[in-house]
Amino acid sequence: MKKSYLIAAGVAVIAVGWVLSGQFGGKEEKAAKPANDATAVKKKAALPRVKVRTSAALSKVNELVILGKTEASRRVSLKAETAGRIIAIKAKKGDRVKKGDVIVQLEVDDRPARLAEAKAKLRQRQIEFQADKELSARNFRSKVKLAGTQALLESAKAELAKAKLDLNRTVIRASFGGVLELRPVEIGDYVKIGNPVATIVDLSPILVVANIPEAQIGYVQSGLPANARLIDGRVINGMVRFVSAEAITATRTFKVEMETANLDHSIVSGLTAELRLSLGEVRAHRVSPAVLTLSKDGLVGVKSVNNNGIVQFHEIQLVADTPEGMWLGGLPELLTIISIGQEFVKVGQKVEPVPTSSPAVSALKGK
Numbered sequence: 001m002k003k004s005y006l007i008a009a010g011v012a013v014i015a016v017g018w019v020l021s022g023q024f025g026g027k028e029e030k031a032a033k034p035a036n037d038a039t040a041v042k043k044k045a046a047l048p049r050v051k052v053r054t055s056a057a058l059s060k061v062n063e064l065v066i067l068g069k070t071e072a073s074r075r076v077s078l079k080a081e082t083a084g085r086i087i088a089i090k091a092k093k094g095d096r097v098k099k100g101d102v103i104v105q106l107e108v109d110d111r112p113a114r115l116a117e118a119k120a121k122l123r124q125r126q127i128e129f130q131a132d133k134e135l136s137a138r139n140f141r142s143k144v145k146l147a148g149t150q151a152l153l154e155s156a157k158a159e160l161a162k163a164k165l166d167l168n169r170t171v172i173r174a175s176f177g178g179v180l181e182l183r184p185v186e187i188g189d190y191v192k193i194g195n196p197v198a199t200i201v202d203l204s205p206i207l208v209v210a211n212i213p214e215a216q217i218g219y220v221q222s223g224l225p226a227n228a229r230l231i232d233g234r235v236i237n238g239m240v241r242f243v244s245a246e247a248i249t250a251t252r253t254f255k256v257e258m259e260t261a262n263l264d265h266s267i268v269s270g271l272t273a274e275l276r277l278s279l280g281e282v283r284a285h286r287v288s289p290a291v292l293t294l295s296k297d298g299l300v301g302v303k304s305v306n307n308n309g310i311v312q313f314h315e316i317q318l319v320a321d322t323p324e325g326m327w328l329g330g331l332p333e334l335l336t337i338i339s340i341g342q343e344f345v346k347v348g349q350k351v352e353p354v355p356t357s358s359p360a361v362s363a364l365k366g367k
Helices: 002-044 111-138 145-168 359-366
Strands: 049-056 060-081 084-089 104-105 170-174 178-182 196-213 226-230 235-243 255-260 272-287 300-305 311-315 316-320 325-329 334-340 354-356
Touching: 002 226, 049 272, 060 178, 060 316, 104 196, 104 226, 104 235, 111 145, 196 235, 196 272, 272 316, 334 354
Parallel strands: 049 354
Antiparallel strands: 049 334, 060 196, 060 272, 084 104, 104 170, 178 196, 196 255, 226 235, 226 272, 235 255, 272 325, 300 311, 300 334, 316 325
């Protein structure tokens, strides 16, 4: 009987101990839960990290590079100024001609006879005017009659000049030296006044023509040194001779012409050319195109982090685009540029900047 009491007392002690251990364990679990919640809150409140690179402005020649083409400095279409049949052609397509060289000759027809008639009529009018002038001086001829005779004399002079001009126009000459580019007529063709008979282009000097964006047109002016690289690799030097004062409405660009000598006519019109204009020296940052981003207003720029870790946006001016990177102007001398993560943070937001060389950068790849 005594033994049964002892067993019962032992079981009771074990049961009480188990219950008590459960209560203490529950308190530990309850105590641990707030700690885990605090860690989660702390993790949730952590600042977003971005990869940054400190960039310093450097001196850079502000060179504007734009695609253009070569053009003849002058181009004229010779047209018939009198009607007639072509009886001679003195130059063929591709010939180099000098100013005054005969290109086409027309049949003179009755023009020499009409010229002789005009000369004879002029002599008659001169005699009549002289006689009336002498009679008028002695009051045997009225001033009205004298004025009429003088008018006939002037009319005869005009007829003679017209006859001479019409005869001279049967010979069509080059108005300047150049290359005969087109000649759409042949011997035997009949041309009327205004019909084209030849086209001459002047390749010396030669022009390189390009359209400059409105953002850069303020830097370009006549007399500015320039050079151009032709599609065959040749580099030619010249000077800006013309800057358009009015933009092309469809493209908002301005026409610019560079002039260069071409004495041997080796540069022809219509070649693709890369025009380079030196706009002086500026301070600029060299960056990768990948750092560029857009503002909420659609402006192109870069995002940076200031000393307080706040994200800022800077609109940029493109100075040059080279294989080594883009050169950007209009930025502070020293700038901490966001190179990775700029699309996921907003202007004014506080972030944790991570330098490019930091080992923590690898943690950004999962963000």
